Amino acid sequence: MDSYLQSVSDPSSHSSSPEMYAPAVPQTAPTISPPGNPDSRGPTQTVPAACLACRGKHLKCDGSNPCSRCLSSSSECVYIASRRGYKGPRKNSTANPNKRHASDSPPSAGSESCPMLLGAQVRTTVPASMATFTRAMTIPDAPVSPFVAPPVTNSLQVFRTPYAQDINGVVATVNSQAPQRSIPEQCIDAFYFYFYPGHPAVLPKAHIMNMAKERNIEHLLAAMRWVGSLYLPIGPARATFFEETMRLLYAPETPKDGFLVQAMIIAIIGLDGCRQNDKARDILSDAERIAIELGLYTRPYATTHGCGNPRLEESWRRTWWDLFVVDGMIAGVHRQTNFLLYDFTADVGLPCEEHEYLSGKIPRPMYLEDFDDQLFSGEDREFSSFAYRVASIRNLGRMMRLPGSGFSPEESVDRIESLLSNWRLHLPKSKRDCLNKDGQLDEMMFQAFMINHACTIILHQPLSQLDSSPTRDVTACAPHRAVQSGDNFNLHTRHIISAACSISKMVTYNVPITSHTHFFTCVLTLSSIVHLSKWAAVYFIQDEEDLRQQIRLNIGALNKLSSVWRAAETAGGQVKGVAQEIYRSRKAQQNNPQFWEGLTHEQIRSTMSVDEGIMSEINLLPSAPEQVMPPP
């Protein structure tokens, strides 16, 4: 972090280029102030930087903030740093590897810089310097959005299909007479539409915009813009948003408060999805430290810092618990951190239901002790979906604290299985699926179930009958774990197959798959490992058609997710590679007449046809990306 801070905040660290960006552009703000004094220029003089709205429309910008055009159209006037003249990092950069360039394309996120590829990689203690970021990381290829017109000759044209988001998840196309929305505005909209349902800690949009008028939360807005931009094909602006986010997170002027923790959580998830796990973990550890220093985990924090605003108080409670959940998810999927916050005794209130948060009718919070008490008292009180999500991730923490964390004694496995089953059994009727009362997807319950199923697989796989060695190459989310033999073969196997099927079923909820948390990618990969292991095991031949459908669902989902998250692209490519290997191996086996012994003609024909079917699904996946990232 220090090297990054220095490289960003200390202009003297730039040996040959004194400024990060165009000299005419001040570098102190994420949305930079327009340069120069407009009065000193003649009316026809070209301004050094036009705002995004004017640039997009090819219109003259007066350079003030807000510029006259934005002022008259009441739209957000945003200036971003210029990348003019930049042609990639200097070739002889070895002389000063820490030097940061205007749009420093971070080095390839190959196997070294992309821990998702090598889950077993040991965490580095030295935070990555800014020089380790690649532009490829921040700009996934061909991001798509169902609400944005497909790319046309002029890439800016796509932004002329604006959309707005009703906070309940309903997207309404903005009526064509509404003022045009700037790219940053659209990124914020994309954040709220795609990302927010999965991590609803920050204030709802209207309230965060009001907050921005009173407080310095530019770092939070920058993080929201960057993550929102991942869902939109916005070109170079994304790299700028990313750099501004990273700079502001550690800028001296950024206040160390709950908003910073919120910004960090957003950045952590974005980085993790872009396969920058090292950097994500660095920020996670900083976010945890700051959250603990602030006392975010204590009951009084919300009221003390809520300014008498119940919604803001709720936002602080959500911030702690979302950090808690993200810490657990990162530990669970990569198995390189240890879910630090699990051991932290927090008495902060549990979050309320989403509709209550959005409407502002915030009930008095319930607490984790209430939750634990009701489990033992036997009374079935209903808690919020967020609370069940917290409870689900706590089970993951308990599982991770098992002695000998890889291959636990069966006794311990049984104990954790009881916790997982109890969590499911004690759900109130309204929470037994992922749909709310209106039949809409309840993303908090979705994640709660997702975590529960993932725990089941992680817990039982080592003792299961399925040999996962054919899938050893699938390490996109976590290192491969060899299967040990055990006495309870069939029971463990049934558990993981059932969980893998449940995960595949979760793909079918009728919402954009990219609006789920990006950690769903890793859970899909877990599920795919089970499906592929099952396919590789000849004795499961009887339900291959179901298997084919489940693999198809997983692959379709990974394909969709890869349009936003590079991590999904990697996982999908690895799943494809393994499937091809299994297919080749099956074909080789099938050449041996003994393979077909005892099977009817019909079974032989069906097996071969399902194999072909599975491969045709698999081939829809892109191949695993090269170790060295291609330029964006």
Add this chain to the structure above:
DNA sequence: TAACTCGGACTTTCAAGAGT
């Protein structure tokens, strides 16, 4: 006729290499 779109001329900026 006003408002909008966007091709493209022109300008600015940077990296790289040559020269001092």
Add this chain to the structure above:
DNA sequence: CTCTTGAAAGTCCGAGTTAT
């Protein structure tokens, strides 16, 4: 270190298109 060069990124004029 300065100067030159080539190319990418940026500004915004103005012709063409669309909406009112």
